[in-house]
Amino acid sequence: MREIGLADVDDIARGAGILGTGGGGDPYLGKLLAETAITRHGPITVVTIDEVAPDAVVIPVAMLGAPTVCQEKLPNGTEALTALRALEAATGTEATHLVPIEIGGMNSLVPLALAAETGLPIVDGDAMGRAFPEAQMTSFAIHDLPMYPLTLADVRDNAVIVARAQSWKWMERLSRTACVAVGSIAGTCKAPRTGKEVKECGILYTTTKAIRLGQAVQAARREHRDPVQAVIDAERGLRLFTGKVQDVARRATEGFLRGTALLEGLDADRGHAFRLAFQNEFAVGWLDGVVRVTTPDLICVLDTVSGDAVGTETLRYGQRVTVVALPAAPVLLTPKGLEHVGPRAFGYDLDFRSVFA
């Protein structure tokens, strides 16, 4: 058990921005939400899974939508609470813990804000070990845990429950269309998990991982070392490309932010080109037209100087960036895992070959 206070939020935001692989929403917005909630309600209790009873009621929490939308339509922080109360009412249970669905961007901080508001402890872990765009792209789904009920709420007092779904794909479709209907940004609580299920099927210790990663970047800056190298060292990552953003094509469609970015090589990569495709998160990277890296390897685009992550919605012409790959959680690399989150799950007719293989 440890406490998370105001001083930690900055580290989490920085670390989760990197683990978000371009998505999960702008961590700066999440930081504001978490700071506001902690200032109002006091620090948050983070527990390890060993401190959670097997029959605990752990509610996975996130914001759902297209990261671009958040740039204009800020979350106000009540969406997730409305979703939580709707889930408790629909299931007749009371939450004992919260857990982030994804430890990426804003979505690592929204559950913290909700934890501060409700006084519920948060489990150190998540269900992706990164960020992914769709409902079936979680370790809970890979383990075939029950997928419903899911609740979704907006800021206007609208709340939708997906009470039953024929498959994870249907769960994704039903929750996504509801999300689009309320403006492509909503708070969501997924099917409640027992402590035992989170222990067996979650991806653990990722909140503290985000803190460590954020601290590593900050330490490197303070000590005038290369923050990008600090990220690579902290996570045993791989530097893939250093360049300048030459072009970004971006569209918010079907509740997602989809597009591509083209990087022009600098320094050792001068004369080469790197192309990135994204659906909220970076999904595939091509070096000079040849596939270099694909999901579920974490494809992180970092500011070359500061080491801060650049989101798919904030990427823009002229930025100096370095593309880094970080290793994915083992469950994502299993055959069942790759069915859910491999390149084919994103519509790319490619076999997954890890850059770490």
Place this chain on the structure above:
Amino acid sequence: MREIGLADVDDIARGAGILGTGGGGDPYLGKLLAETAITRHGPITVVTIDEVAPDAVVIPVAMLGAPTVCQEKLPNGTEALTALRALEAATGTEATHLVPIEIGGMNSLVPLALAAETGLPIVDGDAMGRAFPEAQMTSFAIHDLPMYPLTLADVRDNAVIVARAQSWKWMERLSRTACVAVGSIAGTCKAPRTGKEVKECGILYTTTKAIRLGQAVQAARREHRDPVQAVIDAERGLRLFTGKVQDVARRATEGFLRGTALLEGLDADRGHAFRLAFQNEFAVGWLDGVVRVTTPDLICVLDTVSGDAVGTETLRYGQRVTVVALPAAPVLLTPKGLEHVGPRAFGYDLDFRSVFA
């Protein structure tokens, strides 16, 4: 209290087809569903509102969607039951009665089929006294009763609950997008009503009205009288136009069937033209380019020879039809009623002037 058996279904289907003003779904499909359910489970008990306890739990039932879709994708009869069970589970209550949302087309018969299946009695009445396309177009909405929860289920084991909605318009939008996501046809249960609410805010005795209307048409046929005149006499209606369908423009869009039909005059109307616009149901009729009739007056298109209703999805070139207006329930004609179901509610910049005024 009375029983509805196999012998009554045909009359209800015929009468509800007429009251459906072109929509509510093909009554033939509803007839098959009700006949199957009665054959399997026995006759249905219909009660008058005076036989319903003030604290009874009355669940409004319907199929939601675009009538055209039903022509290719038949309901299988389990959708409404799934929606009912989801509503009972979400609210922790048990239904004591069912009531149709609209006494139009298939939607007068789907609640009967569900009543046979569940053994629940059905209240003689509905919330429209006809058919309308949208959630806020009910007498319950006009009376500002609580609008949620609403449940919606398809044939695949998908079920969505709108647990909260900011307004009736949001309720319509959220339930409609869920309906479109599952293929523009779904079973739905609306917010439970107490017996007292149905008594004060429902439109009563419309199931028996549909039976009487169906019987009137059948009697006229048997006795070689004009069935269209029989409808007019039974409901104090008005003959507006007799002609031949010259053109139909129809599209299934946003979960609705929208379009227009052009009639060429025959007999006394030779040389004149009548145009109809519809959104699931007929909404406005123009005689020679001048508005002749608008919602909420019931605009019924009947086969000139048989007196059977012609649905907006079955209307086609060459049909000989007579356009008849029937009076709407008084609640629809109040200023608040017209806000919900007058021509402006359908996007027409027209004041309502009843053909019966």
